[in-house]
Amino acid sequence: MSISDKKVRVLCVEDDPQLRTFLLAQLKARGFQAQAVSDGAQAIDLAAIFQPQLILLDLSLPTLDGLEFLRRLREWSKAPVIVLSARDEELVKIKALDEGADDYLTKPFSLNELLARVRVALRRADETERLRSGTTGSDLQRPVYKCGGENGLVVDFAHRVVRTGGIEVHLTPTEYDLLCELSRNAGKVLTHRELLQRVWGPDYSGENTYLRTFIRHLRRKLEPDPTQPRFLLNELGVGYFVPPSDSQEL
Amino acid sequence: MSISDKKVRVLCVEDDPQLRTFLLAQLKARGFQAQAVSDGAQAIDLAAIFQPQLILLDLSLPTLDGLEFLRRLREWSKAPVIVLSARDEELVKIKALDEGADDYLTKPFSLNELLARVRVALRRADETERLRSGTTGSDLQRPVYKCGGENGLVVDFAHRVVRTGGIEVHLTPTEYDLLCELSRNAGKVLTHRELLQRVWGPDYSGENTYLRTFIRHLRRKLEPDPTQPRFLLNELGVGYFVPPSDSQEL
DNA sequence: AAAATCTTCACACAATTTTCACAACAATGC
DNA sequence: GCATTGTTGTGAAAATTGTGTGAAGATTTT
Numbered sequence: 001m002s003i004s005d006k007k008v009r010v011l012c013v014e015d016d017p018q019l020r021t022f023l024l025a026q027l028k029a030r031g032f033q034a035q036a037v038s039d040g041a042q043a044i045d046l047a048a049i050f051q052p053q054l055i056l057l058d059l060s061l062p063t064l065d066g067l068e069f070l071r072r073l074r075e076w077s078k079a080p081v082i083v084l085s086a087r088d089e090e091l092v093k094i095k096a097l098d099e100g101a102d103d104y105l106t107k108p109f110s111l112n113e114l115l116a117r118v119r120v121a122l123r124r125a126d127e128t129e130r131l132r133s134g135t136t137g138s139d140l141q142r143p144v145y146k147c148g149g150e151n152g153l154v155v156d157f158a159h160r161v162v163r164t165g166g167i168e169v170h171l172t173p174t175e176y177d178l179l180c181e182l183s184r185n186a187g188k189v190l191t192h193r194e195l196l197q198r199v200w201g202p203d204y205s206g207e208n209t210y211l212r213t214f215i216r217h218l219r220r221k222l223e224p225d226p227t228q229p230r231f232l233l234n235e236l237g238v239g240y241f242v243p244p245s246d247s248q249e250l
Numbered sequence: 251m252s253i254s255d256k257k258v259r260v261l262c263v264e265d266d267p268q269l270r271t272f273l274l275a276q277l278k279a280r281g282f283q284a285q286a287v288s289d290g291a292q293a294i295d296l297a298a299i300f301q302p303q304l305i306l307l308d309l310s311l312p313t314l315d316g317l318e319f320l321r322r323l324r325e326w327s328k329a330p331v332i333v334l335s336a337r338d339e340e341l342v343k344i345k346a347l348d349e350g351a352d353d354y355l356t357k358p359f360s361l362n363e364l365l366a367r368v369r370v371a372l373r374r375a376d377e378t379e380r381l382r383s384g385t386t387g388s389d390l391q392r393p394v395y396k397c398g399g400e401n402g403l404v405v406d407f408a409h410r411v412v413r414t415g416g417i418e419v420h421l422t423p424t425e426y427d428l429l430c431e432l433s434r435n436a437g438k439v440l441t442h443r444e445l446l447q448r449v450w451g452p453d454y455s456g457e458n459t460y461l462r463t464f465i466r467h468l469r470r471k472l473e474p475d476p477t478q479p480r481f482l483l484n485e486l487g488v489g490y491f492v493p494p495s496d497s498q499e500l
Numbered sequence: 501a502a503a504a505t506c507t508t509c510a511c512a513c514a515a516t517t518t519t520c521a522c523a524a525c526a527a528t529g530c
Numbered sequence: 531g532c533a534t535t536g537t538t539g540t541g542a543a544a545a546t547t548g549t550g551t552g553a554a555g556a557t558t559t560t
Contacts, residue, residue: 078377090360097366102374103353110340116347124352124374127328131381172505189410209508212549219550227550236515237423237548238410422516459519462538469539476539486526487537 007033008122011052013043013069014084015061023056026111040064044072048143048158052079054121056114059085059096067099074100076143076157078128080121084109145183146246153222153231153242155183164222171221174199178214179222182232187244189235215240257283258372261302263293263319264334265311269357273306276361290314294322302329304371306364309335309346317349324350328378330371334359395433396496403472403481403492405433414472421471424449428464429472432482437494439485465490 010032014020020036027034035050037043040061047055055073059066070081080102085092088106096104102124103117145155154163160176162169171179177199182190192211196204204210215234219226231242260282264270270286277284285300287293290311297305305323309316320331330352335342338356346354352374353367395405404413412419412429421429427449432440443455450460465484469476481492 090362093363094366097363097370102370112340113343113347116344120347120352124378128374128378128381131378174506187409207507208548210506212551213507216550216552234549235410424517457518458537460517462540463518466539466541484538 007031008054009050009052010034010054010056010118011043011047011050012036012056013040013061013066014038014056014058016058019058026115030115038062040066040069043069044158047073047077047079048156051143053125054118055079055081056118057081057083057101059083059087059092067096070096070099070101072158072160075160080125082114082117082121084114142245145186145242147183147186147231147243149246151224152246155179157184162222165224169221171218175214175218175221178211179218182240182242183245186242189239189241191239195239211240257281258304259300259302260284260304260306260368261293261297261300262286262306263290263311263316264288264306264308266308269308269334276365280365288312290316290319293319297323297327297329303375304368305329305331306368307331307333307351309333309337309342317346320346320349320351330375332364332367332371334364395436395492397433397436397481397493399496401474402496405429407434412472415474419471421468425464425467425471428461429468432490432492433495436492439489439491441489445489461490 008031010027012020012023012027012034014023014036015038017038020038024034024036035046035052037046038061041064043057043061044064057066057070061069064072066083066085070083073079073081081100082103082105083096083101084105084107085096086107093104102121105114105117143156143158145153145157147153151165156162157180162171162176162179178195181195181198192208193205195211196207200207200210215232216226219229219232222231223229232240233242234240258281260277262270262273262277262284264273264286265288267288270288274284274286285296285302287296288311291314293311294314307316307320311319314322316333316335320333323329323331331350332353332355333346333351334355334357335346336357343354352371355364355367393406393408395403395407397403401415406412407430410426412421412426428445431445431448442458442461445461446454446457450457454460465482466476469479469482472481473479482490483492484490
């Protein structure tokens, strides 16, 4: 979807109700389809559903810190983020920019400047979008992996939540990382070395035992019948893989 | 060329000699390949020759205005531009951003913030670069081997999948390696020694029995009639080969 | 201290590779 | 034609390797 085609979706994550209302109004007046939330946890939810093409982010949020939101978002989304913050300290700025923010404006800021910077961000994003649409590159962008229909497996990258048969399953950090790596490359066999290096780090390329153990844990938690796996599959002598994601709605 | 591969080329267009020297030194100290000019007309020339991956641009220049430079540059280059200016007026900022600048810093600025914003710009540019090379970049080797039309043999190297008559066939690691070696050199007879060395390693050049066994396994799995092979063919006394890949236009 | 998580080990079992003995086949010379 | 020789195809075994398993110890988190 090209940005010139339809209304551009902008998500505004802002604590201060006054500024939030103001931004929302201004954005809408300029032809954007804008939504707003005041809270970081909700913001992740909305980002996954609303799939905004641009995010305006206040750093000081209740429940989930702005930087933490950014970190979580970047696990599955590349949408440009412009940080709006009252804090002018160099360290905070740099942290935010290195954590994945595309721009940083200090309050109080000029509305026109913000809008100009919004145009810059969208200009860049539109370009990469045009490139992406030509390729198969389906990696990332999609906030969930789904497989096996109604009673199947769901990995919700945005919320770091995994469900099987509709029931939420608790995974340990390593278990989740391993499952993530597999479901991000669904349909492709990842070799033992690849998995070990990506999940445990570059020094563990020989420890096949780790993989066996954690694959077993995952199967025990996720497979209806761990004896006959449907999701976590093995290619003997090569590695492991999960089936391709079900083709989905938007 | 990925940005992480080699030194990133940065062009610094700056009037003030003191700041120019300072930026140049800082950039080089941080592993960039940096060049500088003080004049807009020269800058265009140098940009064309040096092909920088990032440009730092002062707005107040002799001979050719910074904005004019930007306009000219954007006619043929998409390299990210970060404007450094003493002027803090809203109108100038907006003009620059809309004219194609990616960021705008007001002097005096913090060096660390500039470097962070440089990283942001390069991060985005690297991403689009990767996409671009993926689409246009001519794959050196064809990603699939196809032979025998609709009900024939297909080897999908990228996915490590083999199909015959449309049905996916499971191959063991050695079987797959052997088939790969043959189909990568389709149409060419590979000697026993060549195959053994490439698939089993340099110490197995005498074990012809291996070849016979695995060719048999492959034929049993892939050939409609293993008695009369269509794909895995033998050149008596020399070695084995597969027919050339079907020409496939897109 | 307790709980959760990660690491390590030894064994059973299944898939794969290696090995072997022999049948079938093509090329050559009689 | 026929036997000879070397090469290729065949089936089935033994040996090896890879994977699934439970469970115990070490480490980290709470």
